[in-house]
Amino acid sequence: MRGPLTTTLTRKLLGPQNRHLWFWIFVGPFVLGLTLFTYVPLAWSVYLSFFDAHNTVSPTDFVGFDNYTAMLGDDAFTGSLVTFLVFTAFIVPATYVLSLALALMVNRLRWAQAFFRSVFFLPVACSYVVAALIWKMSIFNGVRFGLANTVLDWFGADQIAWLSTTDPPWYWLVIVTVRLWLQAGFYMVLFLAGLQRISPRLYEAAAVDGARPGWQVFRYITFPQLRATSVAVVLLLVINAFQAFDEFYNLLSDSRGYPPYARPPLVYLYYTALGQGQNLGLGSAGAVILALIIAVVTVVQARWFGLGRKED
């Protein structure tokens, strides 16, 4: 059955002239899904945040900004924001320095480069849950069979209850090293890519100008040339730090629940919205506050780094 009508229809559908239709056939499903699963929930969240919504997603009790004032007046929530700031202040510079150092060292290797790159990249395949398990139960146990305490013992130092000592806060060491191990290799690869894009001519010119290899070349050639990569790395590190949940949850919570310290915003929101209270209104208000803070931080950072400005 190929009448003139179907032929015209087929030509219309398949012909290159109907580009709008084809654009939407290709892009439509993705945009629809993205809208449904990102924008709709966000809008719904804003709506819910103005209601008293315990255990329900279709609340009737409008409370205005009460959820927001409750959240901002809640020491546990504002404390979680401080936790995030402290965490970021540790993890961003630490990962930046370690991954850049690894990239610089690996990049200059003549042989075994693939081996070292693989070793440092391998933890990317490990999940936060598994890494947290190793850290909590085999390296930083409070009890005697942990690796860290064994090493301390060799040096005659006292054993430490790593995850439950709040003064000094030894748990930070556990939290920061897990993430450092898991993500440094990934950022090392980004830096390696950046290093390979630097023109060898720049180094030749530097050598002609008498720059000594090592610090001077790094300071005046390598580091400035890595600027674009550095900006991307720092932005990603901060965004990822904002999302910290897995390692905190798995390192610190146990059958008794979560301790009152070291709760980043997501852990706090998880317990508020999905814990026993199931307070979705309050949780949504927290999510909206967090989204606003992230938006502001991202814009400030982008301005600060001059992102979007043309390179001169």
Place this chain on the structure above:
Amino acid sequence: MGRAVRLVLLLALALLFLIPFYLLVRNGLSSEADITSPEWRFFPSELHWSNIRELFDDPNVPMAHALLNSSLIAVLTTVGTLLLASLAGYGLARIPYAYANVVFYWILGTLMVPAAVTFVPSFVLVSSLGWVSTLRGLVVPTLFSAVAAFIFRQYFLGFPKELEDAARVDGLGYWRTYWRVVVPNSRPVFAAVGTIVFIGAWNSFLWPLVIGQDRDAWTVQVALSTFTTAQTVNIHELFVAAAVSIVPLLVVFLVLQRHIVAGVERSGIDD
């Protein structure tokens, strides 16, 4: 820094990076007594390969089921993401449309909202759809990765036009050009994005924790987490479970390592 110093430093760091993997395997193959012995042993006194069987025979630990769930989720997520994001990326890069930029910014806008911030509202949506503890709930909302679409768009912008023009001369429309010419010639980018998505799906924790509430819907990560926070922990089983859980990724990783690294380098972004 001299070459020797650098090499020694690299070797020391490599050793530090490998220790956690070593501990994982060592504890997984040790007896309970060896792991919890106050006397730290580098090597277990005896290798207990039977731990693996014990893990899968333990009726209290839904390990086999969790592995099945994780595999299904990771495969479906990877296939779905590749399909949706590559089509979107191609459309954005190669089909002229007046509002393509508006659509592109609409997609990029979601990158400003870290996925983890939307977990409360997404949970609200998924639970009102009745998808909690279902495969649909675990997979469908994660299929729309703006980063993946972005990587594909960038890649297709640089795809050689001549190949497509030849297809056009042969009378192929957009659809058939895409499937017969573009996809077969773009295997590396599919492999790179696919591996990154697979690793992400296999390792993801917060979303399966929130949505996979019933024991039947637990993924490997949720199951592991549940053991670590449980009152009584069978520690050698826990470690062998963790070791088993990273095997699929190590295989994927070793087979496709070059593509992952190349893909990461090309895109400059991930997560």
